Amino acid sequence: MKKSFYLVITIFLSFLIFSETLYKRDYKSIKLDNGLEVLMVKTRTQPIVTIEIAVKNGSYTQTPENCGLSHLYEHMFFKGNVKWKSQEEYNKRIRELGIIYNGMTSNESVRYYFTLPSKNIDEGLEFMSYAIMDPLFDSVELEKERNVVLNEFDRDFSVPFYKFYQTADSVMYEKYFYRKNTIGFKNVIANATREQMYEIKNKYYIPNNCALVIVGDIDFDKTEKSVKKYFERWEKGKDVQFDFPSHPLLEKNKKFIIVDKVATTKYLLSFRAPNFDGNSNEPYALDLLSDYLSLTSSKLYKDLVESGLVYNYYVGYSGLKDGSEFSFYLDLRGENIDTVKKILFEHIKKLNTPDYYDSNLLQHSKEYGEVNTFRRLESSLSFALTLGYWWCVGGVENFKNYNERIKNISKEDIISAVSKYISNGYYMEGFLTDSTTYKEKLSFLKGE
Amino acid sequence: MKKIFFVFFIIMIFIFSFSEVYRERISKNLELLYKYVPENDISSVSIFIEGGSANYGYEKSGIENIIFRMIEKCGKNYSETEMNELMDKYFVNVSYDNSYDYSSFTFSTLNKYLFDVTKIFADNLKEPDFSETVLEKERNRMIDEIKSKEEDPDELLYLKLNEYFFKNHPYISNPEGYVETVQNLKEQDLYNHLKKILSNRRVVISVVSGVPFKDSEEFFKREFGFINGKFEKIKGVKEFDLCKGDTILKYEKGGLQTKYLGCKFKIPSVKDKEYLPVRVGLSILSKRVYETLRTKHGLTYAAYVGASNKLVNYGVFYVSTLYPDSAIKLYRDEIEKVRKEGIKQEEIDDMKNIYQTSFFLDNERTSNRSFALGYNYLIFGDYDYDMKFIKELDNLKSDKVTKTLLKYLKDFKFILLE
Numbered sequence: 001m002k003k004s005f006y007l008v009i010t011i012f013l014s015f016l017i018f019s020e021t022l023y024k025r026d027y028k029s030i031k032l033d034n035g036l037e038v039l040m041v042k043t044r045t046q047p048i049v050t051i052e053i054a055v056k057n058g059s060y061t062q063t064p065e066n067c068g069l070s071h072l073y074e075h076m077f078f079k080g081n082v083k084w085k086s087q088e089e090y091n092k093r094i095r096e097l098g099i100i101y102n103g104m105t106s107n108e109s110v111r112y113y114f115t116l117p118s119k120n121i122d123e124g125l126e127f128m129s130y131a132i133m134d135p136l137f138d139s140v141e142l143e144k145e146r147n148v149v150l151n152e153f154d155r156d157f158s159v160p161f162y163k164f165y166q167t168a169d170s171v172m173y174e175k176y177f178y179r180k181n182t183i184g185f186k187n188v189i190a191n192a193t194r195e196q197m198y199e200i201k202n203k204y205y206i207p208n209n210c211a212l213v214i215v216g217d218i219d220f221d222k223t224e225k226s227v228k229k230y231f232e233r234w235e236k237g238k239d240v241q242f243d244f245p246s247h248p249l250l251e252k253n254k255k256f257i258i259v260d261k262v263a264t265t266k267y268l269l270s271f272r273a274p275n276f277d278g279n280s281n282e283p284y285a286l287d288l289l290s291d292y293l294s295l296t297s298s299k300l301y302k303d304l305v306e307s308g309l310v311y312n313y314y315v316g317y318s319g320l321k322d323g324s325e326f327s328f329y330l331d332l333r334g335e336n337i338d339t340v341k342k343i344l345f346e347h348i349k350k351l352n353t354p355d356y357y358d359s360n361l362l363q364h365s366k367e368y369g370e371v372n373t374f375r376r377l378e379s380s381l382s383f384a385l386t387l388g389y390w391w392c393v394g395g396v397e398n399f400k401n402y403n404e405r406i407k408n409i410s411k412e413d414i415i416s417a418v419s420k421y422i423s424n425g426y427y428m429e430g431f432l433t434d435s436t437t438y439k440e441k442l443s444f445l446k447g448e
Numbered sequence: 449m450k451k452i453f454f455v456f457f458i459i460m461i462f463i464f465s466f467s468e469v470y471r472e473r474i475s476k477n478l479e480l481l482y483k484y485v486p487e488n489d490i491s492s493v494s495i496f497i498e499g500g501s502a503n504y505g506y507e508k509s510g511i512e513n514i515i516f517r518m519i520e521k522c523g524k525n526y527s528e529t530e531m532n533e534l535m536d537k538y539f540v541n542v543s544y545d546n547s548y549d550y551s552s553f554t555f556s557t558l559n560k561y562l563f564d565v566t567k568i569f570a571d572n573l574k575e576p577d578f579s580e581t582v583l584e585k586e587r588n589r590m591i592d593e594i595k596s597k598e599e600d601p602d603e604l605l606y607l608k609l610n611e612y613f614f615k616n617h618p619y620i621s622n623p624e625g626y627v628e629t630v631q632n633l634k635e636q637d638l639y640n641h642l643k644k645i646l647s648n649r650r651v652v653i654s655v656v657s658g659v660p661f662k663d664s665e666e667f668f669k670r671e672f673g674f675i676n677g678k679f680e681k682i683k684g685v686k687e688f689d690l691c692k693g694d695t696i697l698k699y700e701k702g703g704l705q706t707k708y709l710g711c712k713f714k715i716p717s718v719k720d721k722e723y724l725p726v727r728v729g730l731s732i733l734s735k736r737v738y739e740t741l742r743t744k745h746g747l748t749y750a751a752y753v754g755a756s757n758k759l760v761n762y763g764v765f766y767v768s769t770l771y772p773d774s775a776i777k778l779y780r781d782e783i784e785k786v787r788k789e790g791i792k793q794e795e796i797d798d799m800k801n802i803y804q805t806s807f808f809l810d811n812e813r814t815s816n817r818s819f820a821l822g823y824n825y826l827i828f829g830d831y832d833y834d835m836k837f838i839k840e841l842d843n844l845k846s847d848k849v850t851k852t853l854l855k856y857l858k859d860f861k862f863i864l865l866e
Contacts, residue, residue: 045487046808087743095735098801100809116805144746152749154705155768158601261703263595296532306528308585311592333592364536371539371558374489379812 022387022400023377028220029396030227034236035208038227039387039396041215043380049216050381051124052113053132054388056240057204059182060108060322066200068184071105072149072192073200077112078103079141082134084127087141097123104385105182108320109392115381118217122226128212129230132205137197149189156183160260164432168268171256172428173247173323180323206237211391215384247272247323250426257431257445259438264311265334268430269344273326273421276319278398284405285417286317286326292357292365292414299356303343309336321393326421334437351418357411370403469821469831470661472669475676477647480668481654481821481831482661485814491657492556492818493566495573496826498650500549501621502682504641510590510625511633511641512551515576516544517586518638519553523572528582531568538565541815546623549759550826556815559658563667570671573646578638590630601701605710605766605865608699613712613762613861616689647677654822654831656814685760688714696862708865709772715755715763715856718827722852724840727755729786729853730763731802732795736782737765745778747771753779759827763856772864783857790850800841807838 020027026042057070078101084090094101097120103112112132116124156162169180178185212231214223249272274282293300293315304310313330332340350356377383390399398405431442470482497503497512504511520542522528535542538561545552557565597603614620625633653672657664715730716722734753741751748769755763767775810816824833 043812046811048805048808087739091735091739091743092798095795095798095802098798098805100802100805115809117801117808144743147746148742148749151706151747151768151770154770155601155749158704158706160599260599262599264592295536297536301532302529306532308588311589333588368536368539375541375556378490378814379809381809381812 023374023383025377025383026220028224030224032207032228032232034232034234035206036231036234037211037391038224038231039211039213039391040218040220040223041213041380041383041387042218042220043215043383044217046380047118047217048115048380049118049121049124049214049218050113050115050384051121051128052111052213052215052384052388053128054211054213054391055110055204056108056209056242056392057110057200058106058108058392059184060179060244060320061204061242062178062181062184064178064185066188066196067178067181068149068186068189069192069196069200070110071182071184072145072189073197074103074105074110074112075145075149076135076137076142076197077131079145080136080138081130082136083130085136090131093127097127099124099127106389107180107182108322109389111385111388111392113381113384113388115216121214121216121218121223125214125223125226125230129234132210133234135197135201137194139194142192142194142197146189146192150186153183153186153189160258160262160432161266163260164258164266164268164430167256167258168270168428168430171254171430172250172270172272172325175248176245176323179244179247202237204240206240207231207234208236209240211388213384213388213391215380215387242321244322250428253426254428255430255445256428257433257438257442259433259435262432262434264331265337265434265437266430266432267330267332267337267340268327268428270325270327270428270430271422271425273317273324274417275321275324276394277321278395281405281409281413282417282420283317283319283324284402285409285413286421287319288362288365288369288406288409289351289414289418290315290317290326291369292362295361295365295368297361300347303347304330304340309340309343319394334433334441337431337433337437337441348422352415352423354411354415357414359411362411366403366406366409369406373403470665471831472665474669474672477649477677477679478651478653478672478675479825480672481652481825482664482668483654483656483817483821484659484661485656486658486660488656488658488814489559490556490814491559491562491655491659492554492815493562493569493657494552494554494654494815494818494822495569496550496552496652496654496822497645498550498652498826499645499682500547500551501618501623502549502685503645503649504621506621507629508633508637508641509621509629510623511637512645513544513546513623513625514583514586514590514630514633515578515638515642516546516551516553517590518578518583519569519572519576520544521586522577522582523568524575524577525571526568534565534568540565543815545819547758548619548623550823551623552819552822554815554819556818562657562659562664566668567671573642574674576639576642578635580635583635583638587630587633590625591627594625594627594630601704601708601768601865604699604701605708605863608697608863608865609710609712609861612697612863613688613690617760618685619688619758619760646675648680649677649682650679650826651675652822652826654818654825656818656821687760688762690714690859690861692859694860694862696864698864698866701865704866706768706770707772708768709766709775709862710865711765711860711862712762713765713856713858713860715761717759717761718757719759720761722855723755723761724837725844725849725852726763726856728796728799728841728844729791729849730755731799732791732849733782733786733853735795735799736785737779740778740782741767741769741775745774747775747778751775765860776862786850786857787854791846791853793846796841796844796846796849800838800844803841804838807834
């Protein structure tokens with residue numbers, strides 16, 4: 001009896017010592033000799049697993065000559081490779097394994113995922129290894145895929161919303177806009193070559209610039225064995241240097257307007273904000289501020305939405321490494337634009353005063369953010385994508401400690417960040433509106 | 449060894465008993481489905497009302513949507529300001545799905561607030577506040593949202609397809625509403641309609657929660673006991689009234705960088721036994737069309753074929769391309785290929801794998817689970833229907849899929865948006 005008791009205690013203690021948790025899930029990370037970081041999370045609700053490769057690539061690594069090619073490369077990932085050569089073979093394998101897949105290119109990350117039954121994890125890892133390490137970049141396939149991406153480009157620019165956001169980035173980040181332009185330039189996409197694909201592959205698609213994220217119904221030991229079996233042969237590359245010149249700050253307030261056939265007016269007000277580096281408190285303070293202002297019980301919500309002046313609004317801090325902003329985005333009837341702007345600027349003026357903040361509400365917005373994180377992580381796919389994103393942009397340690405850091409942010413931290421970036425910063429205003437509102441309310445913007 | 453086996457057996461029974469769905473009839477027209485999931489931190493509640501567009505005519509299109517919006521916003525006992533504060537306090541997420549066959553309202557919160565939040569929404573449903581001052585704001589918002597949909601070419605194409613396909617059919621009563629119908633919806637219309645549906649339509653409340661059923665049963669009975677009417681069976685909705693043969697209509701939007709082509713065609717009801725082979729067949733056709741149009745020819749970024757899930761049902765073909773004539777030709781070629789060569793058993797087996805993954809993926813979120821529980825029960829009379837659907841794929845043979853699919857691949861009604 002005594003023996004069994006000690007055995008149970010030993011097992012329990014070793015569990016405490018060796019297991020790590022990430023947002024209440026068992027978590028384990030390893031680094032292969034080639035530099036590939038492997039992040040594994042156990043979720044046992046359903047018998048599936050998501051295998052994701054996250055790459056530190058995206059629009060921020062682009063030059064004017066290859067603007068849009070991080071995204072085209074992402075498309076080429078889903079083409080043939082040395083093992084499953086033709087597109088037919090590749091697609092067939094996807095279906096055999098029951099894979100639901102996608103890829104996404106953003107400013108500072110490119111992510112690819114396969115979600116499949118957990119019983120197929122070994123085959124899934126093998127499939128992922130060939131797709132990421134050995135693409136063929138067949139020139140006929142590349143030519144076809146260029147047209148696919150050009151159609152995606154045309155679709156995006158057929159929506160007024162999209163044009164609005166692209167213009168906003170081009171105004172805010174005028175000098176190095178190509179580092180914010182994910183879809184890219186049409187002529188660059190239309191003339192992309194295999195050589196350019198290999199250039200991206202050799203520079204960024206190396207194990208020491210990627211993470212393999214595995215979330216789902218898994219066994220750590222077995223998964224680790226499979227990972228080593230398939231990914232150890234991936235050859236280490238030259239460490240990537242991400243030393244780009246900084247995006248210049250705004251030197252004056254800027255405005256732009258797009259007039260289109262739209263039912264409501266969209267108003268965007270953006271301030272340049274600190275880049276995310278994980279050390280400073282400022283990004284966390286601005287993140288908390290955006291959560292605070294988004295609460296439906298906040299003063300801003302009462303004045304804008306409850307009053308009926310605005311349909312909805314979004315406040316957010318983008319938290320990127322290469323150019324960040326703090327933005328207000330509002331959707332409203334054009335006739336209300338003057339009143340809404342006046343109210344919004346009155347609020348902004350008070351953001352650096354302690355009286356503006358209700359301590360209980362501030363505490364609540366910390367909890368709100370935490371609950372929302374847990375909600376988002378309910379899905380293993382969403383967990384994998386969030387983790388992959390953090391690995392690329394903010395680092396896993398910062399993801400782990402995010403809620404703790406937020407908990408420690410004080411009213412004073414917020415006021416200090418607001419004073420530095422908002423109260424004393426230049427801003428950019430953007431309007432997407434219909435011709436009537438333009439004529440009646442915004443025609444003074446002509447020529448901006 | 450025996451002991452280990454016994455412990456394992458007990459654990460399995462324990463897990464199994466906790467995954468049971470409790471079903472309780474609260475009144476003649478109200479049933480409660482409750483799934484207790486001990487490991488859940490989040491609770492989700494879905495309220496389904498049967499009928500959808502069968503509950504109102506064209507001139508009241510959008511009425512159930514605006515009712516749910518108002519219930520989310522306020523009630524006689526909770527002002528808009530109070531509701532906003534409470535929704536924050538209890539970390540509530542709300543969504544609603546106003547479909548052609550039902551309306552549903554789903555909310556989720558932390559387990560510890562399940563009763564507080566449910567009480568608020570039950571109260572708003574029992575004693576709503578549709579007074580003109582609050583209603584006007586929501587009506588304006590809804591009208592502008594409807595107008596905004598026309599900005600997005602995909603949304604506009606969908607609206608135009610429905611306008612044509614649902615002509616002379618009850619589904620023309622768009623659950624999202626039209627500008628001209630929403631602007632005429634008045635306070636009294638909303639009170640009358642809510643009273644009508646709660647007193648003679650079937651209502652299903654489905655819950656997935658970490659709170660044990662024994663602790664919740666009486667609470668739900670008490671809070672929703674006011675839904676106590678008769679259960680009027682809805683007459684079968686008639687078939688779509690469409691001409692034979694293919695048609696193509698063009699619609700000019702302007703300002704588009706590419707063209708958008710969509711088409712609808714009749715398929716069996718989601719409750720019909722032919723639905724399963726047709727749905728699987730269309731998924732396989734979708735894969736073939738995607739590979740031909742996008743992968744082989746690079747004609748498009750988006751190409752899709754699929755089955756909807758309505759009581760009176762339709763299939764869809766969609767593509768965005770600068771070359772719609774070539775896209776239609778290739779689509780027809782693929783149908784011809786199905787006619788000549790049929791669907792392969794291997795393709796069905798592969799599709800089963802994808803369906804399974806997708807089913808498990810959907811099941812990870814508590815709100816999806818409470819929705820699926822109620823939806824399956826309301827539409828199919830079986831809360832486990834989607835699991836059985838997946839299992840049934842094992843028995844599906846290629847000749848059956850080919851034969852059934854071909855019966856429906858005709859009379860395509862195309863709309864081209866340019």
